[in-house]
Amino acid sequence: MDFSxxxxxxxxxxxxxxxxxxRQGKVQDTHITLAxxxxxxxxxxxxxxxxxxxxxxxxxxxxxxxxSFNLSxxxxxxxxxxxxxxxxxxxxxxxxxxDIGELAVNGTVNDLAVSGAKPLYLTCSVxxxxxxxxETLRRVAKSMKAAANKAGVQIVTGDTKVVHRGAADKxxxxxxxxxxxxxxxxxxxxxxxxxxxxxxxxxxGNHGAAILVARGELALETDIQSDCQPLHNLxxxxxxxxxxxxAMRDATRGGLATVLNEFALSSNVGIRLEEESIPVREEVxxxxxxxxxxxxxxxxxxxxxxxxxxxxxxxVLSVMKSHPTGKDACIIGEVISSxxxxxxxxxxxxxxxxxxxxxxxxxxxxx
Amino acid sequence: MDFSxxxxxxxxxxxxxxxxxxRQGKVQDTHITLAxxxxxxxxxxxxxxxxxxxxxxxxxxxxxxxxSFNLSxxxxxxxxxxxxxxxxxxxxxxxxxxDIGELAVNGTVNDLAVSGAKPLYLTCSVxxxxxxxxETLRRVAKSMKAAANKAGVQIVTGDTKVVHRGAADKxxxxxxxxxxxxxxxxxxxxxxxxxxxxxxxxxxGNHGAAILVARGELALETDIQSDCQPLHNLxxxxxxxxxxxxAMRDATRGGLATVLNEFALSSNVGIRLEEESIPVREEVxxxxxxxxxxxxxxxxxxxxxxxxxxxxxxxVLSVMKSHPTGKDACIIGEVISSxxxxxxxxxxxxxxxxxxxxxxxxxxxxx
Numbered sequence: 261m262d263f264s265x266x267x268x269x270x271x272x273x274x275x276x277x278x279x280x281x282x283r284q285g286k287v288q289d290t291h292i293t294l295a296x297x298x299x300x301x302x303x304x305x306x307x308x309x310x311x312x313x314x315x316x317x318x319x320x321x322x323x324x325x326x327x328s329f330n331l332s333x334x335x336x337x338x339x340x341x342x343x344x345x346x347x348x349x350x351x352x353x354x355x356x357x358x359d360i361g362e363l364a365v366n367g368t369v370n371d372l373a374v375s376g377a378k379p380l381y382l383t384c385s386v387x388x389x390x391x392x393x394x395e396t397l398r399r400v401a402k403s404m405k406a407a408a409n410k411a412g413v414q415i416v417t418g419d420t421k422v423v424h425r426g427a428a429d430k431x432x433x434x435x436x437x438x439x440x441x442x443x444x445x446x447x448x449x450x451x452x453x454x455x456x457x458x459x460x461x462x463x464x465g466n467h468g469a470a471i472l473v474a475r476g477e478l479a480l481e482t483d484i485q486s487d488c489q490p491l492h493n494l495x496x497x498x499x500x501x502x503x504x505x506x507a508m509r510d511a512t513r514g515g516l517a518t519v520l521n522e523f524a525l526s527s528n529v530g531i532r533l534e535e536e537s538i539p540v541r542e543e544v545x546x547x548x549x550x551x552x553x554x555x556x557x558x559x560x561x562x563x564x565x566x567x568x569x570x571x572x573x574x575x576v577l578s579v580m581k582s583h584p585t586g587k588d589a590c591i592i593g594e595v596i597s598s599x600x601x602x603x604x605x606x607x608x609x610x611x612x613x614x615x616x617x618x619x620x621x622x623x624x625x626x627x
Numbered sequence: 628m629d630f631s632x633x634x635x636x637x638x639x640x641x642x643x644x645x646x647x648x649x650r651q652g653k654v655q656d657t658h659i660t661l662a663x664x665x666x667x668x669x670x671x672x673x674x675x676x677x678x679x680x681x682x683x684x685x686x687x688x689x690x691x692x693x694x695s696f697n698l699s700x701x702x703x704x705x706x707x708x709x710x711x712x713x714x715x716x717x718x719x720x721x722x723x724x725x726d727i728g729e730l731a732v733n734g735t736v737n738d739l740a741v742s743g744a745k746p747l748y749l750t751c752s753v754x755x756x757x758x759x760x761x762e763t764l765r766r767v768a769k770s771m772k773a774a775a776n777k778a779g780v781q782i783v784t785g786d787t788k789v790v791h792r793g794a795a796d797k798x799x800x801x802x803x804x805x806x807x808x809x810x811x812x813x814x815x816x817x818x819x820x821x822x823x824x825x826x827x828x829x830x831x832g833n834h835g836a837a838i839l840v841a842r843g844e845l846a847l848e849t850d851i852q853s854d855c856q857p858l859h860n861l862x863x864x865x866x867x868x869x870x871x872x873x874a875m876r877d878a879t880r881g882g883l884a885t886v887l888n889e890f891a892l893s894s895n896v897g898i899r900l901e902e903e904s905i906p907v908r909e910e911v912x913x914x915x916x917x918x919x920x921x922x923x924x925x926x927x928x929x930x931x932x933x934x935x936x937x938x939x940x941x942x943v944l945s946v947m948k949s950h951p952t953g954k955d956a957c958i959i960g961e962v963i964s965s966x967x968x969x970x971x972x973x974x975x976x977x978x979x980x981x982x983x984x985x986x987x988x989x990x991x992x993x994x
Binding site: 294298299303304322324325326328329330331334335338339340341343347348349351371372375377381384385387416417418421423424426428429432434436439440441448450509510512513514515518557559616618620621625 | 660661662664665666667668669670671689690691692693694695696697698699701702705706707708709710711712713714715716718738739741742744748750751752753754783784785786788789790791793794795796799801803805806807808815816817876877879880881882885889893924926983984985986987988989991992
């Protein structure tokens, strides 16, 4: 079966190719070219150099077309698999308090965690614009790895596509994630009952405001940082203290108002908020006033809305406050039987108004 | 707890909002606007009208931030979970033999299936350019549903982002998928042994050629169609007849040459192909000659490369030939011990040349 080389010309060619192959795969270019999306040598080097070396885990480094896991091991951690995905198109890529990479990990980690799942494995699929600086991609990959470490997840498989200059804006990331939901946990937007209490883990709108400021559209100097953070550990702590949480969601795009409207519609209940109990930073209020925005609709990337039976509210509030990600937790409203499907806000002036779902668009490309 | 309305003005407002809410969510716009990515009402209507109504399954229609499945049910189908993802940026969106939606389903189904997994559930995450016709998105969603039905998978969760006009080219789709690998199956690019036989299920390069023709870059009239198709059923048939398949992969971007180079590198073996046994349509050969392309590197979307021990080759070839997706199956080469990591081609002129990994880029946005 051996291959015998018959002449010195092919022998030389052969040695040359061997040399190229054996060289550690390193990206030679400073900027992304279409070849990095070809499926060939340049793509393989990009994947090795940027993703495999940074994400660094044995499942990914096998570079099969799919990652695989033992189901019995998963079953030891719970009885249901949770599966979620989000694409991230945030502009700018880097902003105070985070970047697109950190967002792409935390966003999907949080979408899993709000079901009560322990997040375990993520995918990472990137769409790159020709001309993107390789250094930018490297920085984002390092940020994803740091966020994955913090959230206790592994990035196990992925994909790389490159489009012509002008066919995408710099870099889009998709992550999909799987996690395991422990037995006995049943969290759903359909579980909410009149009498329940609505708890929030802290200030609203910091992510939205940080992005606005980072875009330079406001001649403002502030120290507002995105609240981009993983919520899985706070959620685990809450569920240990109170496994019977009714509903839970992170308030991202569309803000608190959108989450609560979805709750109200899914469970066919009303929700009444107390405006004065909803924490919003003065700077965020200021930005909202200047731009005619409402903090209830501003995006967040580390804010948890928890709905629990009234008798469990004190317990949940107390464990949240003792956790770093929940130290500013507070009760912001209550669930009422009527009007079903409607969210009301009792304003600081003691009047009541309807908080509808977001109509139109506040801030495109916020996440 | 009931909400009592104190004056007729708010009563009227209230009824109005109720009416809007109760109306079946239908997209009112003919084109995608930034509001469709807001997280608010317009996005909810888009999701209901385009995705939930077309994909039509009880897991998706709950609209939680994550889908969930009973792990015991999965464990009844095998002992390992497979997890994969790909983003799709093909241009044009519609081409002879398929479209981006069908590709997005079949591509991820095939990436799961080549591990031996039974594909079960997919995600669907779209990035839309402002101004995209809603009708285009609807057509793509219908196509995804048809492909999902054909492949026996359900699309269970997703995400919608919208970017400004010019920040993306029309429509990108990411799918992630999970499947279950039956016990006793162990397929890996690292399993290949000298003496093994390489089998291919049919003609090379039809997808790449169909895209080229669809782009109108060639003044050619041909009836070449993309080979876009799911391979899970063919693979299931092969594994029933021969569970000990060594390696399997679908030859997509980078073509057959790239897959075989990855095989050779991963298993540290050589592979020798017989050029005259590799099926390529005359029209595809013609296009390649005109453009200076090599069919070995052209993209496919329904071509399976199977590596099996020599003693199993006849069995596998025979079951493949009896399956509609494998009727043109043939042995195209053999695995040799040396030179390791190298793919050789014995040409029709009886000379031998090295088939390297793709260097540079043949056809951007092919998938």
